[in-house]
Amino acid sequence: MPYDGSISSCEVEIGENLSSHSALLRQKIQLVSPCTSENSPSLLTHPRLREFYGELLYVLYSTIRANVPLMQAARDCARQHSGNDRVAAQLASYLERHIAEEMHHDEWLLEDMELFGFSRDAVWKRIPPVDVASLIGAQFYWIQFVHPVAILGYIAVLEGDPTPETAVEEGVRRSGLPEAAFRTILIHSRLDPHHRDDFNAMLDDLPLTAEHSTLIGISAFHTACTMNSLFAGVHPE
Amino acid sequence: MSNVKTLSDAGLVRPEVLTDQDKKVLESLSPDEMKALMAVKAKLGDDMIKQNWKMPKFI
Numbered sequence: 001m002p003y004d005g006s007i008s009s010c011e012v013e014i015g016e017n018l019s020s021h022s023a024l025l026r027q028k029i030q031l032v033s034p035c036t037s038e039n040s041p042s043l044l045t046h047p048r049l050r051e052f053y054g055e056l057l058y059v060l061y062s063t064i065r066a067n068v069p070l071m072q073a074a075r076d077c078a079r080q081h082s083g084n085d086r087v088a089a090q091l092a093s094y095l096e097r098h099i100a101e102e103m104h105h106d107e108w109l110l111e112d113m114e115l116f117g118f119s120r121d122a123v124w125k126r127i128p129p130v131d132v133a134s135l136i137g138a139q140f141y142w143i144q145f146v147h148p149v150a151i152l153g154y155i156a157v158l159e160g161d162p163t164p165e166t167a168v169e170e171g172v173r174r175s176g177l178p179e180a181a182f183r184t185i186l187i188h189s190r191l192d193p194h195h196r197d198d199f200n201a202m203l204d205d206l207p208l209t210a211e212h213s214t215l216i217g218i219s220a221f222h223t224a225c226t227m228n229s230l231f232a233g234v235h236p237e
Numbered sequence: 238m239s240n241v242k243t244l245s246d247a248g249l250v251r252p253e254v255l256t257d258q259d260k261k262v263l264e265s266l267s268p269d270e271m272k273a274l275m276a277v278k279a280k281l282g283d284d285m286i287k288q289n290w291k292m293p294k295f296i
Contacts, residue, residue, distance in 0.1 A: 027262040028270075032277050043290040060293065067296045102296050155296060163293045188295035195296075210267065217266065218273040225277040231292040 021208055022200035025156050028217050032224045033157075042163055043235060044171030044185070052235050053177060054116045059234055060185075061113060062128035065106040066136040071099045073140060074148040086207050087149055094202045095151075101195065108184040115181045131230040138222055142215065149212050152203060153219025157227065159199060162192035240264050240271055249278040 043049070043056070075095035082089035110120060135154075142150035168186045172179045179186075206212075240263045244250040255263070266274060 024262070024265065027258065028266070031259070031262065031274065032281065040289060040291040043292050046290060056293075060295075064296065071296075098296075105296075158294045158296050161291070161294065163291075163295075185293055185295070188293075192295055214267040214269050217270045221270070221273045221277045225280055227292065227294060228281060235290065 020204045022203045029220050042167035044167050049175045057113050061109045062132045071095050074143045074151040077148040112181050131226050135226040150215050150219040153216040154223045157223040159195050163189050165189040
């Protein structure tokens with residue numbers, strides 16, 4: 001049975017030091033993301049980046065190409081319920097803006113990959129890792145059958161901890177790879193701190209129920225776990 | 238039973254390394270979030286937890 005907008009309306013309690021929805025969500029994500037401290041080195045500074053950078057781009061492409069269709073599905077579902085669901089209404093408005101900000105980034109990444117000798121046909125013919133289907137498929141399920149607010153756990157993990165621009169620059173320098181092959185990652189390093197701040201402001205303004213907060217938390221746990229599993233297969237220790 | 242104790246009894250956290258803030262966040266989790274967290278922690282395992290590299294992630 002598709003989501004019918006029936007989550008109840010008691011607002012979630014936020015503890016004394018968990019002063020906002022965004023702060024609480026960030027700390028939940030840290031429970032399952034061991035490398036979220038500022039001292040953890042970026043994978044882009046790995047001494048063997050040159051060996052696996054192409055595969056890293058492929059894995060990133062496999063996920064990024066699903067993001068706009070995923071957000072469109074969440075927006076459409078949220079719109080259908082926006083008449084009697086304030087969270088859905090505010091979510092639809094946010095996603096409408098954010099989709100416009102994220103359009104065509106898959107095409108940029110594909111162009112970066114072509115610099116590496118990947119052909120589009122070969123990329124499109126390859127079957128992505130099962131973790132990608134688990135990552136994206138879970139979101140479509142929750143959007144359709146529970147509540148589209150689930151997507152906020154996914155976005156929080158992916159945009160909440162942007163790679164610093166300095167790490168990208170160091171990756172270029174250490175690897176000796178062409179800077180153009182880092183274009184999409186570098187652009188996101190510059191944009192995502194703003195996107196994260198917009199996201200946090202939007203999340204903190206939502207009248208979330210305890211059920212919404214739980215769903216967002218579960219979505220974030222699944223996303224962080226699956227991303228860890230996905231990337232673990234990409235690089236050597 | 239507290240969420241921290243549940244996780245500790247299942248061998249999924251070591252309470253002595255948790256900060257007060259970690260404990261506060263863990264105790265704020267709903268039963269459904271706890272189930273998801275336990276599944277994730279069981280899947281991640283020690284090897285994953287010990288990963289040192291921060292992955293690039295974006296939308």
